[in-house]
Amino acid sequence: MSIGRGEPASGAGTSPAAGLARPILEVDNLTVTFGDGPGSVRAVDEVSLAVETGDIYAIVGESGCGKSTLAYALLDIIPPPGRVTSGEVRFKGRSLSQMSRGELNRVRAAEVAMVFQAAMNAFHPVITIGAHVDHTLQAHPEVFASRSEGREYFRYLLNLVRLRPERTWDAYESQLSGGMKQRVAIALALVLKPSVVVLDEPTTALDVLNQRLMIDILADLHRSLGVSIVFVTHDLALVAELAGRVAVMYAGRLVESGTVDEIFASGGRRHPYVTALTAAIPTVVGAVSDVRPIPGEVPNLAQLPPGCRFSPRCALAEPICQEQEPALLQDDRGHLVACHVANRLLGVPSK
Numbered sequence: 092m093s094i095g096r097g098e099p100a101s102g103a104g105t106s107p108a109a110g111l112a113r114p115i116l117e118v119d120n121l122t123v124t125f126g127d128g129p130g131s132v133r134a135v136d137e138v139s140l141a142v143e144t145g146d147i148y149a150i151v152g153e154s155g156c157g158k159s160t161l162a163y164a165l166l167d168i169i170p171p172p173g174r175v176t177s178g179e180v181r182f183k184g185r186s187l188s189q190m191s192r193g194e195l196n197r198v199r200a201a202e203v204a205m206v207f208q209a210a211m212n213a214f215h216p217v218i219t220i221g222a223h224v225d226h227t228l229q230a231h232p233e234v235f236a237s238r239s240e241g242r243e244y245f246r247y248l249l250n251l252v253r254l255r256p257e258r259t260w261d262a263y264e265s266q267l268s269g270g271m272k273q274r275v276a277i278a279l280a281l282v283l284k285p286s287v288v289v290l291d292e293p294t295t296a297l298d299v300l301n302q303r304l305m306i307d308i309l310a311d312l313h314r315s316l317g318v319s320i321v322f323v324t325h326d327l328a329l330v331a332e333l334a335g336r337v338a339v340m341y342a343g344r345l346v347e348s349g350t351v352d353e354i355f356a357s358g359g360r361r362h363p364y365v366t367a368l369t370a371a372i373p374t375v376v377g378a379v380s381d382v383r384p385i386p387g388e389v390p391n392l393a394q395l396p397p398g399c400r401f402s403p404r405c406a407l408a409e410p411i412c413q414e415q416e417p418a419l420l421q422d423d424r425g426h427l428v429a430c431h432v433a434n435r436l437l438g439v440p441s442k
């Protein structure tokens with residue numbers, strides 16, 4: 092048992108490469124703050140995590156908990172007035188804050204690609220998809236020996252995202268459905284062969300059938316390209332099907348992280364918020380009355396409750412939970428939980 096700052100290097104559900112090399116992406120004690128003075132908020136508050144090469148890593152939590160801000164921080168593209176106020180993000184061991192502008196631009200373009208929350212709206216309406224691709228290839232001539240090789244690779248990616256290249260290349264965005272545009276955006280993000288792709292809410296804007304298709308596509312891309320995937324979602328069903336490793340955020344804090352098996356295990360040491368989140372998922376076969384919404388509301392980040400941020404909504408809360416913020420404690424397998432009550436299972440007395 093130890094106080095979690097970083098994460099373990101291996102575990103069930105992660106890539107076979109896990110533990111052999113240093114993580115491809117490391118978030119180290121990162122805090123991102125919006126605003127100054129008393130009204131300022133920490134959208135990401137002392138968060139640490141490690142993505143291993145080949146991982147499919149999910150970042151989960153309710154709206155406003157800081158998921159997108161954390162995803163932006165992975166590429167150092169936090170929108171102002173947000174800024175990193177402590178900690179850092181490292182790509183292959185190099186701190187983004189130490190990189191020159193040129194190096195950072197190369198990492199963003201060809202190493203860590205991002206598919207934004209509303210990616211399907213990102214295409215220029217009077218430019219064909221093929222012209223978007225050419226524009227990207229032109230800006231990075233170092234990736235392929237020739238333009239035609241780059242175009243050929245994009246066509247291969249279109250097949251992987253289940254689109255017909257001959258129909259897509261000359262299309263304008265208005266000729267494609269929302270689901271198709273989302274898939275083109277993913278193919279475009281992958282065309283420069285990044286080692287990591289970060290997807291913000293890849294299924295949120297899709298209907299149920301397209302959500303299913305998206306899960307299959309992401310699994311295929313992972314298998315075929317060996318790309319590491321980080322995705323942000325509030326959809327736990329997506330997490331259960333796709334992820335190997337999961338980080339759960341609540342009001343800017345990391346409250347639990349581990350393998351997907353640890354996060355969805357029905358017994359053992361779990362954060363009550365994660366238990367409540369799983370009980371709040373509707374299922375296709377279950378009755379609506381089986382769904383138990385989480386009582387109360389996500390706290391305003393500018394007026395956080397004392398102690399554990401989840402305590403006002405927690406069925407298991409004890410007096411200590413209103414007084415002291417729980418430490419993120421790690422068991423022998425690297426499963427991290429920040430909860431006074433759950434962590435008693437580790438035999439560590441609360442101070």
Ligand SMILES: Nc1ncnc2c1ncn2[C@@H]1O[C@H](COP(=O)(O)OP(=O)(O)OP(=O)(O)O)[C@@H](O)[C@H]1O
Nearest residue numbers: 125132134153154155156157158159160161172392
């Ligand atoms: N531009 C901004 N100006 C001020 N505060 C901001 C800004 N963007 C985000 N925040 C703060 O950061 C918090 C986290 O926002 P973020 O977009 O990262 O949440 P999220 O988990 O991605 O939510 P959602 O699921 O709705 O996309 C917000 O609750 C808000 O307090």
Ligand SMILES: [Mg+2]
Nearest residue numbers: 158159160208
């Ligand atoms: Mg978001």
